[in-house]
Amino acid sequence: MRADTWLDEIADLVYLGIGDESELVQVLARIRRDFGAVATALISHDFHTRKGSWTLEVGLDSLFRQSYIDYYAARNPWLGYSPAYETGRVHVGHSIIPGWELVRTEFYSDYLRPQDCYHRLCGVPLRLGQETIFLSVMRAPGQPEFDDRDVADLRRLLPHLGRALHLRRHLLRRCATHSALRDLLDALPLAVWIVDRDGRLVTMNAAADAQLARGVGLRLVGGRLVAAGGADLGVLRREIHAAALAPSAGGGAGGRVTLQRGQGHQPLVLHVAPLGARTDAGGQLAEPERLVAIISPGLGSDDRDAVADLARAFGLTQAESRLCAQLLSGADLAAAATRLGVSHSTVRTQLRHVFAKTGTHSQAALMRLIGGLAAPGLRDVRPS
DSSP states (O other): OTTHHHHHHHHHHHHHTTTHHHHHHHHHHHHHHTTTTTTEEEEEETTTTTEEEEEEEEOOOOOGHHHHHHHHGGGGGGGOOGGGGGGOEEEEEGGOHHHHHTTTSIIIIIIEEEEEEETEEEEEEEEOOOOOEEEEEOOOOOOOOOOHHHHHHHHHHHHHHHHHHHHHOOOOHHHHHHHHHHHHTSSSSSSEEEEEEOEEEEEEEEEEEHHHHEEEESSEEETEEEEGGGGGHHHHHHHHHHHHOOOOOOOOOOOOEEOOOOSSSOOOOEEEEEEEEEOOOOOOOOEEEEEEEEEEEEEEEHHHHHHHHHHHHTTOHHHHHHHHHHHHHTHHHOOOOHHSSSSSEEEEHHHHHHHHTTOSHHHHHHHHHHHHSSTTTTTTOOOO
16 A cells, blocks of 8 residues: 555655656656556657657566567557547556457567566656657556556656656756767867856866866855855956856957966966857747856966876876876866877776876876875975
8 A cells, every 4th residue: 555655755756867867767666566566667659650669667578678669569559549648647458458358469468478467557747749658557467457546646646757757858958968068178178167147067078177176276166166265256256247247258258367276376367258148959048147158278387297296206107197187188088098199998007007006096086186286395295
């Protein structure tokens, strides 16, 4: 028996699934357990082409995935009545095709029975044009049919699941655009942060990530990019806000900000420039806020000195030092391999050697170590 708090508990998991597919798998596993089912699945189906596929599943045999796509989706007798698949609808399998008729189909004998599936509860959280996403909950032949309580509980869950799936699709489209943007930005030797008018980080490239890892000049606080030095906090904030209010992204709009990075470090010079308003995938104005790009130079002379200090302190080879310089400039391992003219496996091996010699376990920790070695009093000193 499902508790009165069941909907609240599972809805929390559903919304976590917006950004994490593994949480949606946990939702399916929870439904499978709480409904006493042998399998649950989110299935996509196009009623025009009669093509379909599993989106996510728990309890189904993966050997049948491709055969469903290639053959059984078009022969699923439960999908012969399209009106039953309007958004928000919930039905049990025998309301569409009685059990005695189902067991005489090829779909049952060759697809359902080998997976011990017979009774079906189905709900439709999302339908976009011809494409329908439905949730299928399956019980074995010897188990009881789904009852009115099962139907009512699934019906209450569907609006939450539909919103989560819709938002997840939107997020994935944004992520695809974001990934392409990151690939472009990561190819730049400059550190680039893109923020909103309040300094909240939207995205950054690898060089900017490495700059933050060094912990001098800039840092992230509550998702906002801020100056590390108290005296510079207001200066950067005002410049970002002014750029966000600029009437145009062209015409030389934007300004320069110089941040002090402490004794022994050269100042960090940033260029702050407006990018324009956010738009959605269709090019329509999505929100009135304007995005701002913050750009700083790549590897500077103080950074090169820090790499030299690292090499002396930990006995790095020339090749390992050159790799550290590439990583400090913001290159990832693939880009570093290309720039250094060596294979990807070679730079991976070199990085493992650097980690072992320096006692670090990640590139971020290595960047912080280099930043620390650049501080006064630590040059030419090999840590114990």
